[in-house]
Amino acid sequence: MIQAWARPMTWVLVTLVTVTLALAGTGVFPARAADPIKIGFGMALTGGLSANGKPALLAVQIWKDDINKKGGLLGRPVELVFYDDQTNPATVPQIYTKLLEVDKVDLIISGYGTNLIAPLLPIAMERKLTLMGMFGLANNEKYQYPNYFQIQPAGPEPQISTAIGFFELAAKQNPKPQTVAIVGADAEYPQNALVGARELIKKFGFKTVYDKTYPPSTTDYTPIVRAIKATNPEIVFIASYPPDSVGMLRAAQEVGLEPKIMGGGMVGLMFTTFMTSLGSLLNGIVNYDFWAPEPAFLAMPGIKEFLKEYQARADKAGVDPLGYYLPPYSYALMQVLGQAVEATKGLDQQKIADYIRKTEFATIVGRVKFGKNGEWATGRTLMVQYQKISGNSIDQFRGPGKKVVLYPDEFKSGDLIYPYAAAKK
Amino acid sequence: MVAGLLLGGFYAAVSLGVSVIFGLLDIANIAQPAFLLLGAYAAYLMNTSFALDPILTGILFTPLFYLLGAVVYRVYYESFERRGEESLRGLVFFFGLLFIIEVSLSLKFGVDYRLVQAGYIGKSIDLGGVGIAFRLLVPCLVGIGMTVALYLFLGRTFYGRAIMAVSQDRLALRLMGADPVHIKTIAFGVGIAAASLAGALLVTIAPVVPSTDRDYIGRMFATTVLGGMGSIPGTLAAGVILGMVESLMSTFFGPSWSLAVSFGILLIVLAVRPAGLFGR
Numbered sequence: 041m042i043q044a045w046a047r048p049m050t051w052v053l054v055t056l057v058t059v060t061l062a063l064a065g066t067g068v069f070p071a072r073a074a075d076p077i078k079i080g081f082g083m084a085l086t087g088g089l090s091a092n093g094k095p096a097l098l099a100v101q102i103w104k105d106d107i108n109k110k111g112g113l114l115g116r117p118v119e120l121v122f123y124d125d126q127t128n129p130a131t132v133p134q135i136y137t138k139l140l141e142v143d144k145v146d147l148i149i150s151g152y153g154t155n156l157i158a159p160l161l162p163i164a165m166e167r168k169l170t171l172m173g174m175f176g177l178a179n180n181e182k183y184q185y186p187n188y189f190q191i192q193p194a195g196p197e198p199q200i201s202t203a204i205g206f207f208e209l210a211a212k213q214n215p216k217p218q219t220v221a222i223v224g225a226d227a228e229y230p231q232n233a234l235v236g237a238r239e240l241i242k243k244f245g246f247k248t249v250y251d252k253t254y255p256p257s258t259t260d261y262t263p264i265v266r267a268i269k270a271t272n273p274e275i276v277f278i279a280s281y282p283p284d285s286v287g288m289l290r291a292a293q294e295v296g297l298e299p300k301i302m303g304g305g306m307v308g309l310m311f312t313t314f315m316t317s318l319g320s321l322l323n324g325i326v327n328y329d330f331w332a333p334e335p336a337f338l339a340m341p342g343i344k345e346f347l348k349e350y351q352a353r354a355d356k357a358g359v360d361p362l363g364y365y366l367p368p369y370s371y372a373l374m375q376v377l378g379q380a381v382e383a384t385k386g387l388d389q390q391k392i393a394d395y396i397r398k399t400e401f402a403t404i405v406g407r408v409k410f411g412k413n414g415e416w417a418t419g420r421t422l423m424v425q426y427q428k429i430s431g432n433s434i435d436q437f438r439g440p441g442k443k444v445v446l447y448p449d450e451f452k453s454g455d456l457i458y459p460y461a462a463a464k465k
Numbered sequence: 466m467v468a469g470l471l472l473g474g475f476y477a478a479v480s481l482g483v484s485v486i487f488g489l490l491d492i493a494n495i496a497q498p499a500f501l502l503l504g505a506y507a508a509y510l511m512n513t514s515f516a517l518d519p520i521l522t523g524i525l526f527t528p529l530f531y532l533l534g535a536v537v538y539r540v541y542y543e544s545f546e547r548r549g550e551e552s553l554r555g556l557v558f559f560f561g562l563l564f565i566i567e568v569s570l571s572l573k574f575g576v577d578y579r580l581v582q583a584g585y586i587g588k589s590i591d592l593g594g595v596g597i598a599f600r601l602l603v604p605c606l607v608g609i610g611m612t613v614a615l616y617l618f619l620g621r622t623f624y625g626r627a628i629m630a631v632s633q634d635r636l637a638l639r640l641m642g643a644d645p646v647h648i649k650t651i652a653f654g655v656g657i658a659a660a661s662l663a664g665a666l667l668v669t670i671a672p673v674v675p676s677t678d679r680d681y682i683g684r685m686f687a688t689t690v691l692g693g694m695g696s697i698p699g700t701l702a703a704g705v706i707l708g709m710v711e712s713l714m715s716t717f718f719g720p721s722w723s724l725a726v727s728f729g730i731l732l733i734v735l736a737v738r739p740a741g742l743f744g745r
Binding site for chain 2: 085086087088090091093094226252253254255257258259260262263264266267282283286287290291293294295296308311313314317318321358359360432
């Protein structure tokens, strides 16, 4: 009787198992069809920027669910691996090292915001990764990394993008206003926006009568507004973060500051909680934005379905109930990445980047084409004016007419009510 | 000047709790700003749910926060102070509490900025050509009222005097037949209740998020130290000084300098009078 170990078939089996295990260890076998494609990122789920980070995460999750319903990418399901960066740039290197080394993600995207993208760019450059950036202002100006792409529609000149529409509108008025006050917080975004504003003031020939900054933790803004009022400016450009936006607006109302045009770069006014809380106090303010529920934007393919899904899930997720600022762009960012993976039929970082660089993408925020430094080839920072808001109901903000687009002309949905005092009524 | 006075009244209200807990009891309660935020969110919740005035909510909720403070002190006492481990471990305990409260607020209310509505917010009164915002005037008046009430409580009542005594000589108080732990429990509760009411004032003035507490840690402790540890009138005076400096700097020299000059004044005062303005 022949022993089991001596049978030829047993040896064949043992050899096959050994070779299989060895090859699997070297990664010779391609990923199986059922293996998920992992997309990794850090996101501000706590800390100062979490009010935007959490809605952005929800938008990315909606994209993942949508794409998986359609069969995933390259026939494989998509899985998100993400960690809370606590709005702390110091956590970014550790998070992405873990994502790349331990979690072995296939693709990365950035977290939300300029400060959180800044430490990630060198990591992506070192590893030659394609990096999709989520709302960072002028992050790639110094690095000029060719495989970085920014979904914020700031355009090729991000530094002046926030203010250009504001000053162009002011310059078009008859008689043209002459004097400008500019004010902003001592923080990265407002400082960038103020640099752009100073450049534009020169370009349009205005005269600066007040140019000061304040600490972001200021409690009372009335002394600042009083000082501005004392200079009697016709234009007031404010570059502020959410708490100071509210502080400045309330102080302006209380002190009676009424220039001919006011606003510009105030972050926070586009958040639903602020729109409903401030109500008619917003009337007349001219401010930058990226999305408004005006006809041109609502007509973009897929946006209504996305907003319906987002708004249905927003309450449970504890995020902005309307989601008109960042979420459509977060979803569009994933659409760009997904389309590039499908088109290049693989996960080769260089091929994906090359494809993104040369292609115009169809997304829920319209056609997206990247240009210099990975910014949008043509900028699309809107200038909107809050008009005819009454009371604090959320429903009035769902449709057109309250946040009227004034700039650029191709998206214009109404006219500027000028001066500010007339729009306040 | 007027804006500075108004801001000063509010700063005093924010710092009164620290004056009692840190100044009188010598407990470095780093979590004090988190209780400020708890008070702010309580006011927000009642304002959005029942349209209750935020400051009225703050007053109504003080007994509840007093009890919460008493419980926190008992836990702290049993876990650290009784064992003589209050210095470093106690500090870690309050740090932990700060983060737990902050994360709990994030989970319950989300991370959006929260504002309240009240009839007087956004309105102002003209006094001799100077517009005074009710949004700042009302918290200032409440802050002054809190200061007077706490001053009278500490100086005129049995428990108030006992708190002053426990801050000076714990052993002597025990020899007089009073229980220092009981007295400290009351004082801690009063300190937390004051913080919660100040939180209601805060949300009346400006929008809040769960991480707003971090902006106030420095201001609260600086006001207490500048006024003189544990001095209630000193806290009001320090609050007014810091508020006026901040306001005058913002108006005349540029707001960027306001905090630096405020803290510069603190350093100068401490160099000249190490015990603070009203410290003994």
